[in-house]
Amino acid sequence: MLYGDGTSYLLSILIVLLGFGVMVMFLRWTFSSGKSVVARRPRTGGENEYGLFVPVASPATMIEGEQQRLQLEAGQVRAKLVQTTDGPRVMVFEKDEKIARTILAAPPPPPDVLR
Template sequence: MLGGINNGLYLISLSGFLIVGVMALILKWAFSNNKSVVERAKKIGNEDEYGLLKVAASPKNHIEGEMLRQKLLSVGIKASLSQTKTGPKILVFEKDLKIAKATLNS
C-alpha cells in the first residue's frame, strides 16, 4: 500500500482509462476512410461532374446565389450553391429542375 491507497483498486482504475484510450485509437483508425488526417484541397469541377444534381441557375456571384438558394429552400426545394469552373451555380435534383427554374423566374 502506498500512502494508504489500495494499489489493486488504483491499478484497475488506471487500466480502465488505458483501455478506453486504446479503443479510441482503434476506432479512429478503423473508421477513417484514408490514411491522411489533413483535409484535401477542394476540387472545383465542371457543371456535369456533380452526379444527380443539375444546374438550375447561374448567378453572377455568391451573394446573389445564396439569395436564390434561400428562395428555393423557402418553397421546399433542396438546393445547393457550388463553385464550378465556369462560376457559381445553383444545383438541384433533376426531378425538381422544372419547378426550381419556374420559381427562380417568377
C-alpha cells in the first residue's frame, strides 16, 4: 500500500479539494461583474450630485471660476472648481458655505496682495 492506512489518503484528497475550492472562490470573485475595484471614469453631474460639496458661485467661464477659487483659498477655505451639466461651479463643504459666500461678496484684493 502506497499511503499506509486509508486516513492519510482520504486526508490528502480533502486537502486537494479544499485548495481547489479556494481557487474557484478566488477566480469567481476576480472575474465577477459589477464589483470592480478599478475606479470608474468620472462623469459630469448636476450641481447637486457632488456629495458634501455645495455650490457657492456660478462663474461664466472656468477662468473666472479659478479666480474665485483662488480668492477662497486665500481666505483659508478649501474650494473646488468643477464642470457640471449646468456649467462651471465653485464648490465648498457645507460647513464652509457661509464663510465662502462672505469672502466672495467682498471686493477682490489688489493683484499685488495675492503674490
